[in-house]
Amino acid sequence: MRVLHFYKTYLSETVGGIEHVMFELCESGAQHGIESQVLTLSANPIPAVIPFGTHEVHRARLDVQLASTGFSYSVFKQFRELAAEADVVNYHFPWPFMDVVHFLSGLNKPSVVTYHSDIIRQKLLLKLYQPLMSRFLASADRIVVASPNYLHTSDVLKKFPEKTRVIPYGLNKAAYPKTDTERMARWRERLGERFFLFVGVMRYYKGLHILIEALKDIDYPVVIVGAGPLEAELHAQAAALGLRNLHFVGRLDDEDKAAVLELSYAIVFPSHLRSEAFGISLLEGAMYGKPMISSEIGTGTSYINIHGETGLVVPPSNPPALREAMRTLWENPVQAAAMGAKAEARYRQLFTADEMGRQWNELYQELLAEKALSYA
Known part of the structure; x- marks a missing residue:
């Protein structure tokens, strides 16, 4: 199974919780036969593809950054090419530009949104982004959050109970x-x-x-x-x-x-x-x-x-x-x-990485089986 992960930043150019989780997800997935690739933005994307652990990182040029949101012109082509080869696309939320890439690329692949956090600080921009965000989350086949606590307290996630799953983050x-x-x-x-x-x-x-x-x-x-x-x-x-x-x-x-x-x-x-x-x-x-x-x-x-x-x-x-x-x-x-x-x-x-990888593998397999039935 091939999974494409898409997020604005990644190791080792930036070090944060989301990047760490993505790394553990890719590495633990490899233990369950999942071949992972990461597509991200970089101010200096040379080389464009680098090996990282058991997976590959593809880097598109970061053209501009506004309100913690990176934008890239070249990422559209790279996303379409990598998504065409993937069985599942795993988006990492929040990143408003990602929603734009998703819709303009005309993606027709099973998709999962790893919902890392509500948008908290940028309240004015959230009001502008709300319609696109709601449409993007509604288009995903699954939304995954890391704790039942967050699921129960997020006003956004309460709107999608039927497609939301809880898989805790794990460490190795x-x-x-x-x-x-x-x-x-x-x-x-x-x-x-x-x-x-x-x-x-x-x-x-x-x-x-x-x-x-x-x-x-x-x-x-x-x-x-x-x-x-x-x-x-x-x-x-x-x-x-x-x-x-x-x-x-x-x-x-x-x-x-x-x-x-x-x-x-x-x-x-x-x-x-x-x-x-x-x-x-x-x-x-x-x-x-x-x-x-x-x-x-x-x-x-x-x-x-x-x-x-x-x-x-x-x-x-x-x-x-x-x-x-x-x-x-x-x-x-x-x-x-x-x-x-x-x-x-x-x-x-x-909270072990192995347990996280096991649960994600089950979710991907469930989604692919569901899609296969719908196409039959």
């Missing part, structure tokens, strides 16, 4: 680097034996300003891994509060990130807006057997982290509640360890 722990003793010792000397950990890009919806505010007048060690547009602002906030035990370590390579994850005491994930549709780095914490603290925002974060079982879930944008959750885990290490063990068990049950 075997693909993560094994941490060596020397590297672990170096990080242990730098950060200590116990610390809360955040991993992610410093974006507006990550709630890092809430975490920093929660650290006022307490001294729990916290490590922040990542960089992003709010980096300078967050450093300034921490300095103004005089925080002494907050460590900004910047973006880390895979080996160092794995070491810090393994060494950490608990994961703190303060995302406070629905733009955080799932939380891949939260899932990484579960994969490493760490108790978690997250906020209730009606998305996949509360599907990964079950309050009182795998960690603690607090109201969003509430520094005192976040502070109290940190105190609870810090002062109750036996309880924290038990939650971490349950988090890892939940990962193994629901």
